[in-house]
Amino acid sequence: MSEIIDGKLVSAKIRSEIKQKTEVLRKEKSVRLRLATILVGENPASKIYIKNKINSCIEVGIESEHIDLPGATTENELLLIIDRLNNDPDTDGILVQLPLPLHISPDKVIEKISPSKDVDGFHPYNQGILLTSKDYESLIASKIPVPCTPFGCMKLLEYYNIDPSGKRAVIIGRSNIVGKPLALLLLLRNATVTICHSKTKDAASVIKEGDIVVCATGKKGILAGDMIKDGAVVLDVGINRGEDGKIYGDADFESTSRKASFITPVPGGVGPMTITMLLYNTLMLGLKRRSLGNV
Numbered sequence: 001m002s003e004i005i006d007g008k009l010v011s012a013k014i015r016s017e018i019k020q021k022t023e024v025l026r027k028e029k030s031v032r033l034r035l036a037t038i039l040v041g042e043n044p045a046s047k048i049y050i051k052n053k054i055n056s057c058i059e060v061g062i063e064s065e066h067i068d069l070p071g072a073t074t075e076n077e078l079l080l081i082i083d084r085l086n087n088d089p090d091t092d093g094i095l096v097q098l099p100l101p102l103h104i105s106p107d108k109v110i111e112k113i114s115p116s117k118d119v120d121g122f123h124p125y126n127q128g129i130l131l132t133s134k135d136y137e138s139l140i141a142s143k144i145p146v147p148c149t150p151f152g153c154m155k156l157l158e159y160y161n162i163d164p165s166g167k168r169a170v171i172i173g174r175s176n177i178v179g180k181p182l183a184l185l186l187l188l189r190n191a192t193v194t195i196c197h198s199k200t201k202d203a204a205s206v207i208k209e210g211d212i213v214v215c216a217t218g219k220k221g222i223l224a225g226d227m228i229k230d231g232a233v234v235l236d237v238g239i240n241r242g243e244d245g246k247i248y249g250d251a252d253f254e255s256t257s258r259k260a261s262f263i264t265p266v267p268g269g270v271g272p273m274t275i276t277m278l279l280y281n282t283l284m285l286g287l288k289r290r291s292l293g294n295v
């Protein structure tokens, strides 16, 4: 049986540290940090994610400004709003919820957000620093926003004293939001990293080598216990709704948890960490931009 990696517990710990810092900022410096969120259109899942982000901001003492835009908003209108927020001295972070309607280029939108307010860590400037960093410590010291879900995965490993150094890490999924940045972060922690994707030949033999296996495919139950090595660490990034209406991960929990040494449950594993690291990035960038010292 595996040990459960409790994302709710680690999240609560980090959120309480963030809350303490925002209280000090408010009481001693009269500073209130603010996160601007933008939602374009009516995607039901995005609406839930945005609501959770706004509530989490309030919970830790970060102000939230939410901008709800109709699906017919033009790319130019959105870029002008981002411009206004880039120049607003009271806005510390800007988050545009993805996916965007098809007539808006996500690349143009991400590039428009000032790298100093890019709480998602998606801007090519910030991604470039991640790519060229020499080690994990210097990346963190550089106070560059790291994409929230992969950053949350790294924090979970850290909290459970799982050192990726020298281990084989296999990531299933190559998205810009999770797979690719997580591969770079694990590499900075000296893991030997492989990304599997839809064109990988014999993915089963690659996955079987993984001391750390991360699934980030958005496909329910794609990873089963007989696919991993004994004692592997399994991080499940998937959030999939089953036919019964319940939330499931990418891993079949019942069979993988019998073989893994550590495993993240869904819900309650990686999920809560994504918003926690968004709050962390907002605090970090706010302090940096306002020259107010360390997180």
Ligand code: GUN
Pocket: 095, 096, 097, 098, 099, 120, 148, 149, 177
């Ligand atoms: N859509 C799914 N995940 C994310 C995320 O981490 N950030 C944003 N902005 N949109 C998303």
